Structure formats: structure tokens, C-alpha cells
Amino acid sequence: MNTALNAARRARELVEATDGRVADLLVVGLGVTGAGVALDAASRGLDVVAIDAHDLAFGTSRWSSKLAHGGLRYLASGQVGIAHESAVERGILMTRTAPHLVRAMPWVVPHFAGGSRRDRAATFAGFLAGDALRAAARTPRAVLPRPRRLGRTETLAFASGVQDHGLTGAALGWDGQLVDDARLVVAIARTAAGHGARVLTRVRAVSATGDGARVRDELTGSEHDIPARAVVNATGVWADSLAPDIRLRPSRGTHLVVRSAALGSMNCIVNAPVPGHFGRFVFSLPQLDGTTYIGLTDEPAAPPVPDVPQSSEQEVALLLDTINTALRRPLSRADVIGTYAGLRPLLSAEGSTADLSRKHAVLTGSSGMITVVGGKLTTYRRMAQDAVDAAVRRSSLTAGPCVTAKTALVGADPAGPVNGELPDRLVRRYGAEAAEVLSADPARNLPIGDTVPTTPAELDFALSHEGALDVDDLLDRRTRVGLVPADRALAEPVAAEALSAVRSEG
Ligand SMILES: Cc1cc2nc3c(=O)[nH]c(=O)nc-3n(C[C@H](O)[C@H](O)[C@H](O)COP(=O)(O)OP(=O)(O)OC[C@H]3O[C@@H](n4cnc5c(N)ncnc54)[C@H](O)[C@@H]3O)c2cc1C
Secondary structure (H helix, E strand, O other), X not given: OOOOEOHHHHHHHHHHHOOOOOXXXXXXXXXXXXXXXXXXXXXXXOOEEEEOOOOOOOOHHHOOOOEEOOOHHHHHOOOXXXXXXXXXXXXXXHHHHOOOOEEEEEEEEXXXXXXXXXXXHHHHHHHHHHHHHHHHOOOOOOOOOOOEEEEHHHHHHHEXXXXXXXXXXXXXXEEEEEOOHHHHHHHHHHHHHHOOOEEEOOEEEXXXXXXXXXXXXXXXXXXXXXXXXXXXXXXXXHHHHHOOOOOEOOEEEEEEEEEHHHHOOEOOEEEEEOOOOOOOEEEEEEOOOOEEEEEOOOEEOOOOOOOOOOOOXXXXXXXXXXXXXXXXXXXXXXXXEEEEEEEEOOEOOOOOHHHOOOOEEEEEOOOOOEEEEEOOOOOHHHHHHHHHHHHHHHHOOOOOOOOHHHOOOOOOOOOOXXXXXXXXXXXXXXXXXXHHHOOOOHHHHOOOEOOEOOOHHHHHHHHHHEOOOOHHHHHHHHOOHHHOHHHHHHHHHHHHHHHHHHHHHO
């Protein structure tokens, strides 16, 4: 099972994919959804080609809050089915398919003197309902602990940076946090490649039908046909450019990036209610690399869909103002060292984008092409299963049953825990592959800089095993150094050097 993706494999498999043979399934788009479809189909024994115009996780999948949700938010809006599905998929990720990439994260909602008793009770009732969802999804309590109320002292032990003036205590719940969303996509795509899928980045579908696509190799400009018995369009917010009968109404969500030290010690997610919007919160999300994300907004995004969405200064101000209501030391604009924004691929309907259903849809167009859109990162596996079922039915493909609920992703070691000698950071990012990432040259295992814990050895591994083809892939997708422009500038020469070393070997 060869799960390594790299430039040499891409070149070889692009020739195979475009030599006129008819694939069982062509997947367009390699965000979490398309990568999931490729894995689902390849692990059922289908011959799969999967392409992305840019890179793995180039689109919305790298701009998420990086949470494996238990579906509480859907429960609050009465969408019980989606809430249950989300809790089940979170459990699968945390216990079977990607326990190395998804950890339990405490979630703290502080209470202040003078605050509404009703809100306090509603918050705790919400956490209890989330725990009931966990139980219904059969996720063990050892994986996601019981919610409880915290006193003032305990609240400050979890989150010393919380505003202590008037603090009376907090509600504590738990949810799943991804070490990185783009890493999940890379792990899924590599697992698909291990099952024989041809995973090709920098290959754009110029047009597509139910029988194949006209594609352009974005590295050379050459055009080819990829014929296939079935085609799945998993291009997210770009889905309507290949399937004009689909109507999307993207909504933008923005996060801020700050150094965690600016918040004080916060070993948990902290919520602050958005004034005037019952049930809407801004939260701070601590990350492994010493940064914290603060999100998130929900703004209608006018067309056209850009390659990389940009946040507005109004969103930055709203996020800062709201989170500051919960902090002892308010953050200023100067504390914001980066921002990122993503577009939710929501299907068009009446109402505000905040009210649109987050449920996914599998739609077959007039040409027979199947589009899978909507949903969440957390529910990608279920979306993929539904899309492949539709493709198998439509094209009478000979395929086995779906096995992805039990298919461990690359790095999820079914044989047990990894060597305790390895650096925690590598184990948390690479799981069972951590030892392979370590370089024989000790200098390549040192952090790139004080604020950049990424090592040159990680960049080497991204080039040899994770399909990175250029500096942007290295800094913006395989690692997330690029979320902080100053850190990116520091790491760019190191990435360029790693790339040129690989190119001169090849
Ligand atoms: C701000 C924000 C926060 C979120 N937070 C969470 C969260 O915490 N948890 C959660 O579960 N969900 C979250 N979501 C939802 C989740 O991120 C998305 O539902 C999911 O990532 C969508 O993935 P996708 O694969 O469908 O689309 P994308 O990731 O956008 O992938 C589409 C891919 O198609 C490619 N493509 C486009 N056109 C072509 C073409 N013509 N040819 C070839 N390739 C093409 C693109 O390059 C891209 O890589 C969040 C969403 C947003 C916007």
C-alpha cells in the first residue's frame, strides 16, 4: 500500500490517467469532500482518478474552525438528524479513522455577575444535550468527558486570561478539535492513493459531464480528456461553474490569528456571546503552534468566488470587540498577526445565510454528473458515502460496500501508541508516521524560528510523502505557517531550499 504522494508519482499517474483508458470514477475537487469520495470509491475496489485545479485542501477545507463538531448547533435549530449524523461522524474520527488528528478540547462559557440566569441555564442545558448526542452516537465518555459547572477558581485554572472582574464561574463542555483541517484532507487523499486512486493536483477540469472531463495540466498548459463511467463534482463553492444547474449562496466566515501568549494561559475554547444575537458566539481556539484563532463571522459573499477569500476590517472589529468582552486583557488590532476567511458552500434558499441548512446534498445533473455539496468537514465521510452510492447506482458500477467507517487514515496506527521518545508535536501532527518525519540530520529537526515550530524535516516529508509541489503547498497547506505573514517570510527561504534540494535530486 503506497501512500506517498510526490512529483514523480503525479507525473507518472497523470500519463496513465490521460492515456484514453476509462476510469470507473473521476472525482473533481480535492477538498475534504472530494478526497473522501476518492477514498470511499477506491476502498470499494473502484478505479479512481481524483483531480484538483490547485492543491489538496486549496479551498474552504483549510479555512475552517478546525472543529469536529458534535452537532449541538444543529440541535439548537431543531435539525436533529444532522446533529446526530455530526456526532456519529465525530465519534468515528476520534475513535477509529483519525484519533491522531482529532483530540477532545474543553469548551468554557464564562458567567459574570449580573448575567441572565436563563442564558446560564440554557448554556448548560445545551452542553447536556450535546452529551446526550455523544451517548447516542456511542462515543465513549473516556473520549469526550461529562459537561459540568465550574466555580470561579476552576474557571481561571482552565482559562487564566478570562475577565476575572465579576466572574462567577462557567459551564464546561467538550468537543473534537482537529490538529489541522488541511492535514485531515492530506491524510484522506494519501489513504485513497494507498488504495490505488490516482490523486493529481494542478489538474483543472475545464468542463465536465457524467462521462468524463476535459482537463488542463496547470503545470504545462496541456489539455487532455479523462473518460470515466461516473463523475463526481466535489468543487465546493465552485460547484456551479461545472454544474450550472446548481445554485449556491456562499457565506464568508472569518477568523483572526493572534499569539496565544496575548490571551494569557487558555487551555480551552472560550466563548463570548455576540451582543443582540441569541445563540451566536465568538470563540477563541488555541492551536498547537502557539497561535490562537478567534472566529467566526457569517457574512453573505457576493460573486465572483475568489481563489482565496479575504476578510473585511468590519469582521475583524466585530470579532475583536466580542471576544474582548470575555478577556481580562483586551486584544487590540496590533495583536492580530493574521486573518483568514473561507466561504461556506451553502445551497441557495430563502432567508439569511446564517439560517441556511448545513445539510449536504447529492444532486445528479442533466448530463449525469453527480454533484456533492454543502455539509461540514466533520461529515465528509458520510457525504462521500452518499455520493459514491449515487455514482454506483447511476452507472451500474461493480463496487463493494462502503468500508470507510472502519478504514484508519494514514498515521492512525491500528497497532497501538507510538514511541514515547518522539517529540509530542510530531506525534500530534503525524501520528504513527512521526518517526519517519524525523531526519537523520539533527539540524533539520530544529524549529525554523522562535515563532515557527515547523522543522525543515517536516517540509522534506511534505515533498516526499504528502504531495507538496511548491513553496505555497509547503507553507500554506502542508504546514500552516502561512497564516501569519511575518512567520511565512521567515520560513520561505527554508522552504525554497528544501524544494530545490528535492528538484536537484530528481
Ligand atoms: C469559516 C468556516 C469555518 C468552518 N468550520 C468548520 C468546522 O470547524 N468544522 C466543520 O466540520 N466544518 C466547518 N466548516 C465547513 C467545512 O469547512 C466545509 O463544509 C468543507 O471544508 C467543504 O469542503 P469541500 O471539499 O466540499 O470544498 P473545498 O474544500 O472548497 O474543495 C473544493 C476543491 O475543488 C477544487 N476545484 C474547484 N474548481 C475546480 C475545477 N474546475 N477543477 C478541479 N478542481 C477544482 C478547489 O481547488 C478546491 O480544492 C467551516 C466552513 C467555513 C467557511
